Amino acid sequence: MVHGIIARCGAPGCEAEIPLPVNTMQNTRGADAEVEWRFIARKLGAKGWHVGRSRTAHRCPRCLNAAKFSSIRKAEAMQNGNAMNDKLKVEKDNMRVMTREDRRIIFEKLNEVYLNDKVGYGDGWTDEKLAVDLGVPRAWVKLIRDENFGDEVGNENIREQIKEARELMSQVKAIEPRVSEAQRLLAVADKIEKSPAEIAKVFK
């Protein structure tokens, strides 16, 4: 029986150590060793220590916090990096100068997929989709389209949709009385089915 252990911080250059008065058995193996390790890890954990599975894996509270802090910093740096990349892309797009060749390519594609200023784009095309398709900034597509073609969504397109919606509404209104009648008849049928005694009342 040994009376107590001393845990040493395994961080390079750290001299921190902590004694723990505990009766440990010498040369424990298997399940006993596991129980003992858990007991020590819990006791020292309560004092802010991290007890690892190997001699160098233990950490004093100060080194543990430093490690946590540095992993938080790493995550933050990564996030900032991503944000920077997005910003960089936008800035690069803004800095790109539209060449005559760019104009020609965008114009030709618009000519192909933009129907007219009443309908706008055909086949589900949008400024965004066209920009991605050609690999050019969306602002360029908008510029060329505004200058030479018309609005992104044609007025005709919207008007057509409103017209369709109105027609659908009037169709629904037209069949509404029949639906009510059908519902009334269904209720009657239900009554008949449930109770033969009701039949007389219903057909009176």
Ligand SMILES: [Zn+2]
């Ligand atoms: Zn330490």
